[in-house]
Amino acid sequence: VNGTGDDPRTMRPRPRADLVAQLLDDELVVYDATTRTLHHLNASATIFWTLCDGARTVEEIIEILAATTDGERTSIERDADELMTRLTNDSLIVAVEREPDDVSKRA
């Protein structure tokens, strides 16, 4: 994953555009044609995946999950970190570099 800085929680992840994803019930199956591998995301991982829009940081996604689910925050954070590690290692997500807010203003 590119351009994440030192803290993974500040990363703004989004799924790679070339993946084939199929939602079956509340679970996702993702096919990566470059590695010819299938990945199965359970229901909670699928929710996390759908929140990865390239705009939210991982921290913001955790905030949303903590506010909308019954899980304890520490458990949500642990699961999110583990999932990010897995998705990163499998190269299924990329980090979106945020456009500097003040560039146009300064120009």
Added chain:
Amino acid sequence: MAADLPAVETPGATTTTTAYRFLDLVFSLDVQEASLAPLLRELLVPTATHEQPVLHCAIERPRGAETLALRVGPDVVLTTDARPLFLAHVLWELNRRAIAASQHALLLHAAAAERDGASVLLSGPSGSGKSTLVAGLVASGFAYLTDDGVRVDANERRALAHPKPINLGRDVAAHFPSLARIPPEHRRWMGDEWYVTASWLGATTGCGSPPRLVCFPMYERGARTQVTPISRAEGLVLLAENAFNFTHLGGSAVSVLAEMLRPCVCYRIVSGDLDDAVQCLDDLFSGADPGRVIA
């Protein structure tokens, strides 16, 4: 039965032969060994076709020789004087070539049977019990589709028939009383591996239908039947892992499997008791509680 089979002319041959379709492969088979011809015609009649063959095969035995040869096109691909081994190798070779010739549609490592316009798929690697279970389903009233090699119709999401002979171990074959009537002249071509038809099990051959039940069996000697529900997404991954050509088709196969699986229920099933497992599959297919489900 043999008189009803369509005959085709084989270039250069002195006998008429019959054409058969295995998946996308249409081939002719000229059986010049008189003692084997009736058995092969019975085994292959569900696959007989009027289509023009693209591959000409022949089983040859030089006059006075004990050695049998399988010729595929111009090449002799097998010679042996071991009769049971020969039949097994002929059927294996034909099926292998059929799979190689059928790569444009998704092809699953699965057995299948159908009833009431829907099918049950049994997917898994060799030795998982697919053929045994499908023989049990067929003997209990399902129509036979295949014991391995389910081609999926991408438009209608149907599991299509590939009614090749059902391969059973000799010990498994002994479980089916109707197979005791197989004549001795046929049995001499079968050793530890038996090849039987759906009609010998008292059943018919189906045309294919959308799956309703998808199971991933595992045979364990002496095990009590237990079924574990799995999600459709997990079922998709397992079917893909057990497909002959998933990596060849890639993303399009994911879409086909997803659409096929949406109306299905998926289970893992562990069993060492054929009758119990067949009853369990029948219950699952019918929507009844088999009483052996592990949550």
